[in-house]
Amino acid sequence: MKSKFNDMLQVLQEHITKHLGKTPERLEEVSNAFEPLQLKRGAFLLRDGEICKHVYFIVEGCLQVFVIDKNGNESTREFYTEEQWVTDIMGFKNQQASKEYIKCIEPCKLLRIHYDVFQRFSSDIPAFAQIYQQILELSYSNTVYRVNTLTSLDALDRIKWLMENKPKLMTRLSSKLIASYLGISPETMTRLKGKL
Amino acid sequence: MKSKFNDMLQVLQEHITKHLGKTPERLEEVSNAFEPLQLKRGAFLLRDGEICKHVYFIVEGCLQVFVIDKNGNESTREFYTEEQWVTDIMGFKNQQASKEYIKCIEPCKLLRIHYDVFQRFSSDIPAFAQIYQQILELSYSNTVYRVNTLTSLDALDRIKWLMENKPKLMTRLSSKLIASYLGISPETMTRLKGKL
DNA sequence: TCAAATCATTGACATTTATCAAGAGTCGTT
DNA sequence: AACGACTCTTGATAAATGTCAATGATTTGA
Numbered sequence: 001m002k003s004k005f006n007d008m009l010q011v012l013q014e015h016i017t018k019h020l021g022k023t024p025e026r027l028e029e030v031s032n033a034f035e036p037l038q039l040k041r042g043a044f045l046l047r048d049g050e051i052c053k054h055v056y057f058i059v060e061g062c063l064q065v066f067v068i069d070k071n072g073n074e075s076t077r078e079f080y081t082e083e084q085w086v087t088d089i090m091g092f093k094n095q096q097a098s099k100e101y102i103k104c105i106e107p108c109k110l111l112r113i114h115y116d117v118f119q120r121f122s123s124d125i126p127a128f129a130q131i132y133q134q135i136l137e138l139s140y141s142n143t144v145y146r147v148n149t150l151t152s153l154d155a156l157d158r159i160k161w162l163m164e165n166k167p168k169l170m171t172r173l174s175s176k177l178i179a180s181y182l183g184i185s186p187e188t189m190t191r192l193k194g195k196l
Numbered sequence: 197m198k199s200k201f202n203d204m205l206q207v208l209q210e211h212i213t214k215h216l217g218k219t220p221e222r223l224e225e226v227s228n229a230f231e232p233l234q235l236k237r238g239a240f241l242l243r244d245g246e247i248c249k250h251v252y253f254i255v256e257g258c259l260q261v262f263v264i265d266k267n268g269n270e271s272t273r274e275f276y277t278e279e280q281w282v283t284d285i286m287g288f289k290n291q292q293a294s295k296e297y298i299k300c301i302e303p304c305k306l307l308r309i310h311y312d313v314f315q316r317f318s319s320d321i322p323a324f325a326q327i328y329q330q331i332l333e334l335s336y337s338n339t340v341y342r343v344n345t346l347t348s349l350d351a352l353d354r355i356k357w358l359m360e361n362k363p364k365l366m367t368r369l370s371s372k373l374i375a376s377y378l379g380i381s382p383e384t385m386t387r388l389k390g391k392l
Numbered sequence: 393t394c395a396a397a398t399c400a401t402t403g404a405c406a407t408t409t410a411t412c413a414a415g416a417g418t419c420g421t422t
Numbered sequence: 423a424a425c426g427a428c429t430c431t432t433g434a435t436a437a438a439t440g441t442c443a444a445t446g447a448t449t450t451g452a
């Protein structure tokens with residue numbers, strides 16, 4: 001369906017324009033380099049050991065990035081939703097095997113750009129490099145906060161932190177997923193919710 | 197002492213050249229924008245609530261970046277040593293109050309560059325922007341690993357992880373500091389070391 | 393080199409959190 | 423609408439980790 005694809009591209013274009021503060025040169029060329037992707041709940045974009053070939057832009061839906069520990073439990077590093085960018089950054093940059101999984105936890109509409117094109121745009125189009133750097137800075141900053149909450153807060157305070165800082169995730173996601181994000185078991189999650 | 201300052205600048209220049217893969221243009225101009233700094237063990241570069249005005253390059257010594265939790269305990273986000281860059285990235289970029297402390301845990305020789313100069317170089321000198329991006333990617337990647345180890349490993353496995361991945365820190369730092377980095381109490385650290 | 397401060401270790405105990413199991417509820421798919 | 427799969431909750435118990443206190447060792451700065 002051509003019109004749906006165009007709708008998706010428009011979301012991307014507006015996202016880029018908003019973040020850059022102006023309409024960049026070659027916006028059409030850049031957005032046309034993206035490929036649309038519709039995925040069912042449960043589909044994987046990446047598995048442990050695979051090389052991540054794309055950066056994904058989320059038009060609609062929610063993705064979970066996680067690892068699996070020695071007991072087979074999922075530990076979620078991050079959830080990504082509408083108008084966010086997802087990839088395994090170092091695996092992507094160096095084209096090396098990932099240690100993470102990326103999975104759709106809702107039906108998703110995505111746009112993806114291939115490594116080769118990404119690299120070309122990064123060096124050829126300053127506005128593209130600039131957007132990328134902004135995303136990188138924001139991602140880094142989020143992850144820094146995440147480390148600090150994980151090491152300095154107990155389970156109950158981590159739940160409170162999430163409710164205050166990412167309330168939309170709390171309502172959108174299952175308790176089990178939230179628990180895997182906070183580094184606690186689903187049972188503990190249930191019990192602590194009673195103490196709020 | 198002029199010659200010591202020159203020695204410090206040379207370390208910086210070699211670091212930049214190595215990471216860029218070539219000697220960049222305007223290297224002298226860039227390195228002369230840095231100010232040398234000698235600090236005693238225990239000195240603070242930044243405290244909670246302050247605005248970080250500089251990016252620091254470590255010529256010699258070790259820095260601790262940490263937060264203080266509600267019980268007054270330090271939680272270390274990261275240690276930085278020779279030839280690494282340190283700042284509170286989002287606070288620096290947006291010139292907003294930091295939530296972290298940055299402290300010398302050894303006598304330190306540092307070079308620092310001021311926010312205004314950093315911004316100017318970032319937009320004027322492509323090689324400078326490129327180095328900055330590399331540092332950002334590496335820092336982000338490290339922090340991602342850190343989140344995954346904190347959520348997916350128990351205390352003993354986190355110690356093992358540190359020994360395998362950052363063995364120099366294990367020998368260089370006190371157990372107390374290591375414990376605050378791993379998110380465990382000093383007593384637990386002592387006990388688990390016996391189980392290795 | 394010495395005195396003061398900090399650190400590491402150990403024991404006893406408290407607290408937090410995980411694990412296992414079972415039943416009720418919910419959701420998605422057909 | 424019904425089936426099956428998954429999720430949530432609760433209880434009982436176990437394991438992991440924290441806290442407090444005391445002692446000896448180590449380090450640091452004067």
